[in-house]
Amino acid sequence: MIEAIGLTKRYGAKTAVDDLSFQVRPGAVTGFLGPNGSGKSTTMRMILGLDRPTAGYVTIGGHPYRSLPNAPRQVGALLDAKAVHGGRTARTHLLSLAQLAGIPARRVDEVLGVVGLQDVAKRRSSGFSLGMGQRLGIAAALLGDPQVLLFDEPVNGLDPEGIHWVRNLMKTLAAEGRTVFVSSHLMSEMALTADHLIVIGRGRLLSDMSVTDFISANSADFARVRVPENAPEEREKLTSSLIEAGGSVMSEPDGALRVTGLPLPRISDLAHGADVRLWELSPHRASLEEAYMRMTQGVVDYRSTDDAKAGLLEPPQAPYGAYGDAQGGYGAAPGYGQPQPAEAPQQSWYAPPPPGQNPYATPGPAPAAAPEPSPADAAGTKTSEDPR
Known part of the structure; x- marks a missing residue:
């Protein structure tokens, strides 16, 4: 020991x-x-x-x-x-x-x-x-x-x-x-x-x-109760019955009801008396992780803060404030003072667009003209690109 x-x-x-x-x-x-x-x-x-x-x-x-x-x-x-x-x-x-x-x-x-x-x-x-x-x-x-x-x-x-x-x-x-x-x-x-x-x-x-x-000792047990999704009146009727009987009712994210203060048999009797069909009636016991987090929440030394991603969610500034359009002209940048269509997909700026679809690309310089042939080339001198 x-x-x-x-x-x-x-x-x-x-x-x-x-x-x-x-x-x-x-x-x-x-x-x-x-x-x-x-x-x-x-x-x-x-x-x-x-x-x-x-x-x-x-x-x-x-x-x-x-x-x-x-x-x-x-x-x-x-x-x-x-x-x-x-x-x-x-x-x-x-x-x-x-x-x-x-x-x-x-x-x-x-x-x-x-x-x-x-x-x-x-x-x-x-x-x-x-x-x-x-x-x-x-x-x-x-x-x-x-x-x-x-x-x-x-x-x-x-x-x-x-x-x-x-x-x-x-x-x-x-x-x-x-x-x-x-x-x-x-x-x-x-x-x-x-x-x-x-x-x-x-x-x-x-x-x-x-x-x-x-x-x-470090968690609150409760009952999960679910009624038919297409019967909101039954949900309201059951909620009223449970509250009148001294229970506490909260809505879960998935649509179920979280009921505390009443044992499962009592919840079943109340639903039967209110003529409400139950799709689910199950006990919930907290996990060790939930109980541990609840006990130690006040003694944690290292806490994370939300990542606001400051400065990362805005589109980058275009060079010289101009954007090239399909006709080679310059117009207002998408998203700058102009409403976006409702159906336009929202994409973070750091996600690269598909090839050839970059709305922020500026027109590249025109291809350089081919150099004039030198006198040696004109005379037929063999170069590295000459297949002979």
């Missing part, structure tokens, strides 16, 4: 982790969530003794990591898949780690098979793709057959098959009674993998509960 008590880490005036307390219990996959810059990586580094806390402490099995005898046999971690000497082969890298921890060499070949790298064991890691590097990092974490495992973004760079494999691996490790602590930004994957969630924001604990409880 991992236990943090009052864990705090400051870097000068910046507080990366602020009085953080939690437990990661064995037998379950615990997801570690939070926005960028929330302190997740710093927390995992303190768990592994790579950073010293400014205040508080964290233990693994009741002991600080630095006090564990032969720690690689008890704790496995993947924090940075790129932390590998590029000149070493996959097998040599793992073999060096095994020798430092007193792990038999045969275990190296076993974990290479577990992560699917047995066929590239003799290739230098510098030639590995991002996904292959992730697999090698997971192999290093599994090398000592530890009871406690920490993974920071373990599916980064993996293809769908690899993501599915990591998901099943995490669940299998937890089912064996191990402590599995996984940091990830992929909410959809955490929803399928994690049993419990620890969520932090700006270094502070925001939530410590099961996935199911987290979604329920």
